[in-house]
Amino acid sequence: MIRLAPIGSLLALFAAVATQARTLAGVELPDTVVVDGITLHLNGMGLRTATRLRIKAYVGALYLEERSSDPATVIDSRQRKRVTMKFLRDIDQHNLSSGWAASLRKAGGESLEDSISQFTSLIHDVKKGDSMSFTWRPGVGLEIAIDGKPRGTVPGDDLARTLFTVWFGPTPGDENLKRGMLGHGGPA
Helix, strand or coil, X not given: CCCCCCHHHHHHHHHHHHCCEEEECCEEEECEEEECCEXXXXXXXXXXXXXXXXXXXXXXXXXXXXXXXXXXXXXXXXXXXXEEEEECCCECHHHHHHHHHHHHHHHHCHHHXXXXXXXXXXXXXXXXXXXXXXXXXXXXXXXXXECXXXXXXXXXXXXXXXHHHHHHCCCCCCHHHHHHHCCCCCCC
């Protein structure tokens, strides 16, 4: 006699499969996120290290509507996209803001100064385990959220494109982070 699983059991199994996640450096992130009713897919994960001592700072994950391993496509495509960071250590607001501001100025020039100021005003101290996400809605702007709570949006595409260039352009802050988020070298 063949016994069929109850529908509730099948639904629970489906829900578990639908919410699969990947893990890197002990950080688990979901395979998908939903932005404005659109599903974004985990493109890849990478580890950001800092200083000459290669201290683990955060795990970064890139989410795209359509996956791509091409940096130019990630930067230039007119799709919603998100980078989520899960911090592996405490970092104060000054260090976060000044590092990003310097990278944004280098990649985007002085014309972005007002947007950079607005961007850095949305950043605050992070503790180990906190998450920060940067969601680019082309034509709208870059939303910054901490632990899933929106802090604000920098309008327009210029700052968002520049930030994604900092991560995925020809001279990224961390080549291994870039490679991981582009899907070259899978999560461990």
